[in-house]
């Protein structure tokens with residue numbers, strides 16, 4: 001479904017600059033952006049996937065992963081085809097790379113913003129997540145949905161690679177309550193070679209979104225020999241700590257996927273090593289993901305060290321939240337950072 005992609009402007013050459021993400025595509029009539037879902041038609045930038053969802057699910061919010069955001073609640077989650085990155089390890093490459101790998105074809109099931117909100121309420125969800133592919137490429141669809149969702153008392157989550165422009169973040173800030181942002185590596189080379197992107201805009205987006213008061217959690221997929229050295233892990237931890245030590249950091253294990261089938265699965269020992277480095281850098285909330293490790297998936301009060309949210313089983317299967325109102329620790333009355341109601 002085609003819709004004006006209004007987060008764009010005409011530049012001097014008469015071409016159109018897309019202002020959604022830091023790929024900053026400048027396009028002329030008939031050209032597609034790198035994401036494959038924004039195209040200039042009749043002199044305007046159009047979003048080709050407006051109201052067309054390629055994946056829809058009701059998930060536990062822990063699966064996003066968001067651990068300090070309405071724990072134990074359900075989130076209505078959807079995404080479209082298309083992506084501004086081309087990660088060789090993408091676990092959703094069937095939808096994210098679909099337009100690029102299918103001759104600019106677009107696919108999806110009709111799901112209007114108002115229907116998405118209706119379904120979220122019908123399924124007893126507390127929030128809507130824009131996820132599975134990169135949400136900034138379908139910005140106008142997320143914006144309209146998030147606005148309606150807020151009117152109905154639902155919260156909104158972006159699960160993103162962090163390529164939003166400052167202008168996009170300014171527009172999202174009133175409606176997007178939480179973001180899980182990937183910091184995929186601390187090497188520009190990694191971003192260039194493996195993801196078709198750059199590191200700097202991601203770091204800037206994390207810092208800027210946090211400064212706007214959006215609740216941020218970070219995820220890093222650790223890949224053997226690519227981004228798992230002590231030095232690189234420490235650089236990411238230091239960067240997060242330089243913004244706010246209470247930003248939760250999810251350390252996730254890679255498993256062979258898409259164009260990286262020859263790279264081995266990340267051992268749990270790597271995650272434990274990273275966990276220790278993050279602790280040394282003073283991060284208060286560190287979590288392991290894609291491994292079965294209840295101890296390192298649970299939340300402990302940073303003041304009294306008591307277990308306050310126990311997570312066990314499959315992700316989001318059993319969540320025992322002992323926190324009291326506003327994230328208050330029942331043992332020492334410390335208030336933990338997060339969105340708790």
Ligand code: SF4
Pocket residue numbers: 018019020021022023024025032033034035036037038083084136137
């Ligand atoms: S959202 Fe798409 S068209 Fe816009 S700048 Fe990013 S890759 Fe280019």
